[in-house]
Amino acid sequence: MKQKLLALAVAVGLVVGAAAQAADTVKIGLMAPLTGSWASEGQGMKKIVELLAEQQNAKGGVLGKQIEIVTEDDGGDPRTASLAAQRLTTKGVAAVVGTYGSSVTEASQAIYDEAKIPQIANGSTAIRLTEKGFKHFFRTAPRDDEQGRMAAQTIDKLGFKTVAILHDSTSYAKGLADEANALLKKKGTNVVFFDALTPGERDYTTILTKLKSANPDVVLFTGYFPEAGLLLRQKKDMNWKVPFIGGDATNNSDLVKIAGKEAAEGYYFLSPPQPQDLDTADAKAFLAGYQKKYNEMPASIWAVLAGDGFQVMVAGIAGAKSTDSAKIADYLHKDLKGYAGLTGSLSFDAKGDREGEVYRVYQVDAEGKFIMQK
Amino acid sequence: MEEFFQQLTNGLAVGGIYALIALGYTMVYGVLKLINFAHGDLFTYGAYLGLTLLTSLALTDRLGFVAGVLVLALMVMGLVAVLGAILERAAYRPLRESPRLSAVVSALGASIFLQNTLMLIYGARFQVYPDHILPAATLNIFGLYLPLMRVLIVLASVVMMVALYLFIQKTKIGTAIRAAAIDQGAARLMGIDVNRVIMLVFLVGPALGGAAGLMVGLYYGQINFTMGWVYGMKAFTAAILGGIGNIPGAMVGGLLLGVIEALGAAYISIAWKDAIAFCVLILILIVRPTGLLGERVADKV
Numbered sequence: 001m002k003q004k005l006l007a008l009a010v011a012v013g014l015v016v017g018a019a020a021q022a023a024d025t026v027k028i029g030l031m032a033p034l035t036g037s038w039a040s041e042g043q044g045m046k047k048i049v050e051l052l053a054e055q056q057n058a059k060g061g062v063l064g065k066q067i068e069i070v071t072e073d074d075g076g077d078p079r080t081a082s083l084a085a086q087r088l089t090t091k092g093v094a095a096v097v098g099t100y101g102s103s104v105t106e107a108s109q110a111i112y113d114e115a116k117i118p119q120i121a122n123g124s125t126a127i128r129l130t131e132k133g134f135k136h137f138f139r140t141a142p143r144d145d146e147q148g149r150m151a152a153q154t155i156d157k158l159g160f161k162t163v164a165i166l167h168d169s170t171s172y173a174k175g176l177a178d179e180a181n182a183l184l185k186k187k188g189t190n191v192v193f194f195d196a197l198t199p200g201e202r203d204y205t206t207i208l209t210k211l212k213s214a215n216p217d218v219v220l221f222t223g224y225f226p227e228a229g230l231l232l233r234q235k236k237d238m239n240w241k242v243p244f245i246g247g248d249a250t251n252n253s254d255l256v257k258i259a260g261k262e263a264a265e266g267y268y269f270l271s272p273p274q275p276q277d278l279d280t281a282d283a284k285a286f287l288a289g290y291q292k293k294y295n296e297m298p299a300s301i302w303a304v305l306a307g308d309g310f311q312v313m314v315a316g317i318a319g320a321k322s323t324d325s326a327k328i329a330d331y332l333h334k335d336l337k338g339y340a341g342l343t344g345s346l347s348f349d350a351k352g353d354r355e356g357e358v359y360r361v362y363q364v365d366a367e368g369k370f371i372m373q374k
Numbered sequence: 375m376e377e378f379f380q381q382l383t384n385g386l387a388v389g390g391i392y393a394l395i396a397l398g399y400t401m402v403y404g405v406l407k408l409i410n411f412a413h414g415d416l417f418t419y420g421a422y423l424g425l426t427l428l429t430s431l432a433l434t435d436r437l438g439f440v441a442g443v444l445v446l447a448l449m450v451m452g453l454v455a456v457l458g459a460i461l462e463r464a465a466y467r468p469l470r471e472s473p474r475l476s477a478v479v480s481a482l483g484a485s486i487f488l489q490n491t492l493m494l495i496y497g498a499r500f501q502v503y504p505d506h507i508l509p510a511a512t513l514n515i516f517g518l519y520l521p522l523m524r525v526l527i528v529l530a531s532v533v534m535m536v537a538l539y540l541f542i543q544k545t546k547i548g549t550a551i552r553a554a555a556i557d558q559g560a561a562r563l564m565g566i567d568v569n570r571v572i573m574l575v576f577l578v579g580p581a582l583g584g585a586a587g588l589m590v591g592l593y594y595g596q597i598n599f600t601m602g603w604v605y606g607m608k609a610f611t612a613a614i615l616g617g618i619g620n621i622p623g624a625m626v627g628g629l630l631l632g633v634i635e636a637l638g639a640a641y642i643s644i645a646w647k648d649a650i651a652f653c654v655l656i657l658i659l660i661v662r663p664t665g666l667l668g669e670r671v672a673d674k675v
Binding site for chain 2: 169195196197198200201202203205206207209210213226229230233234237238239254257258260261262
């Protein structure tokens with residue numbers, strides 16, 4: 001009984017304390033996977049958003065008030081996320097940044113929409129998220145079909161005329177392969193091969209032999225890095241010198257370890273830029289500040305996209321001159337054009353999707369390093 | 375035609391590995407009528423032990439490539455053999471008199487245990503054999519590209535299989551193994567120590583599986599703790615295809631499965647490769663329920 005009373009007293013104290021503060025700060029919610037299997041992403045998101053809030057407050061905050069970040073853990077799990085979203089809606093936040101996984105974001109979307117709180121997701125790339133007609137939902141991450149468009153464009157730009165497409169039957173890889181295939185055919189590029197390998201095997205020489213007889217200028221492989229590494233290695237053993245292009249699922253340093261440096265050299269892949277490759281002056285200053293405060297680089301680009309989400313929301317509140325959700329959403333949809341974010345320029349279309357290119361082309365050099373192509 | 379032969383050699387290289395692993399399944403089944411589901415994981419242990427010994431002892435640097443790899447192979451085979459014997463002692467012998475299903479469940483449990491132990495020791499990331507250990511020579515025979523290592527892998531598998539066949543057919547111990555496989559009770563009455571025969575089977579089978587693991591590691595480079603599952607399933611299929619319990623059957627089944635996969639992928643569809651292989655298996659089992667070379671009816675498990 002005593003414990004319950006104590007807990008009640010603490011709870012009342014917290015609520016009263018929070019209410020007392022509400023008047024002189026603008027609260028922005030952060031929903032992130034602080035625990036669970038994506039914890040490193042979530043911790044990175046928290047560090048970045050807190051640093052940016054600190055910097056913004058030093059410049060005077062927004063609407064003449066200081067910004068207060070209210071963080072909730074979604075555990076990288078849809079059920080935990082819906083609870084976290086419900087807690088955030090009761091805390092008087094003007095906007096919410098987050099979260100990482102598509103299914104986790106999906107579990108929270110309707111809750112924020114009903115509470116009329118603008119939400120900006122950072123790592124959720126599933127197409128369906130912005131096809132539901134939510135007026136208050138935005139994302140800084142590219143959509144999955146964006147990558148297919150970029151793949152087709154890159155193949156075109158590098159001047160390849162005949163293309164072989166290989167996927168691994170996962171929904172991600174097959175989706176990307178289908179998207180690229182349709183776009184390439186529309187452009188008149190000759191797709192001479194389209195098939196899937198079985199992930200988890202060791203020997204892909206059968207597939208490579210068949211690919212070789214189709215004689216493509218380039219092979220687009222949309223699967224993951226373990227298979228990509230083996231393909232490159234066995235391709236080299238076969239003395240076949242065709243270039244390979246992969247998707248962002250091959251952006252992993254283990255790729256070079258598996259393939260060996262010689263076999264990996266020259267391999268192209270598409271990926272959002274690595275944090276260390278962000279090249280605008282703002283981004284460089286931010287990375288230096290991050291390095292100083294936390295003594296490390298941001299773990300991934302997805303966490304940096306949460307920072308962009310935060311900045312966009314602050315810009316939205318400042319632009320709308322209000323914390324009214326309809327005005328913020330309206331401003332972001334219509335008036336925010338070419339905002340200079342950490343990962344490049346930010347604008348949003350009517351669905352809340354980010355406009356402009358996020359993907360970059362990378363190539364593996366002789367040292368096995370991933371070099372961003374200009 | 376050139377592509378056909380290229381695919382044929384691709385299939386034989388994969389099939390050689392399947393056959394080596396299949397021998398472990400079929401030997402255990404022949405004597406104990408037990409499917410040793412942990413066998414695929416012993417294969418994985420061969421790959422991991424090979425990596426650890428290779429990097430920590432620097433064998434190929436000290437002894438040169440040929441002697442280094444031979445010593446390495448003997449060490450790995452010995453260690454995995456001991457592991458197999460421990461597995462038999464711990465997971466199967468206590469259940470020798472129990473219903474058959476108990477031993478199968480124990481085998482699955484042992485598989486999970488072995489796999490996760492490996493993950494705890496080495497971590498869940500992919501492990502990679504060091505580059506440039508193997509000669510990267512490629513033979514060019516009438517326009518066919520045959521990496522030297524593939525040829526050596528097929529040769530090594532064949533040598534081991536022939537040695538095993540001669541051991542089982544021509545030696546006294548081999549005769550004892552065959553006798554125990556036919557009728558354990560009668561074998562015991564003839565003065566054969568059946569427990570020792572079973573122990574021996576659990577030494578030889580895993581040793582071959584371990585050697586296969588080492589070859590996969592050396593040639594393909596990339597290994598991870600779950601890889602025994604795919605190879606184990608394929609090898610088990612190969613053992614059934616050739617007639618489980620029959621040693622030449624496992625060899626034929628393994629090589630045949632590899633070739634069917636390669637040709638199916640080449641001429642029908644890559645994505646349907648496994649489905650094609652299993653369809654062939656079903657067709658063969660309809661015509662010959664005991665497998666290609668099987669004589670006794672596989673009636674249990």
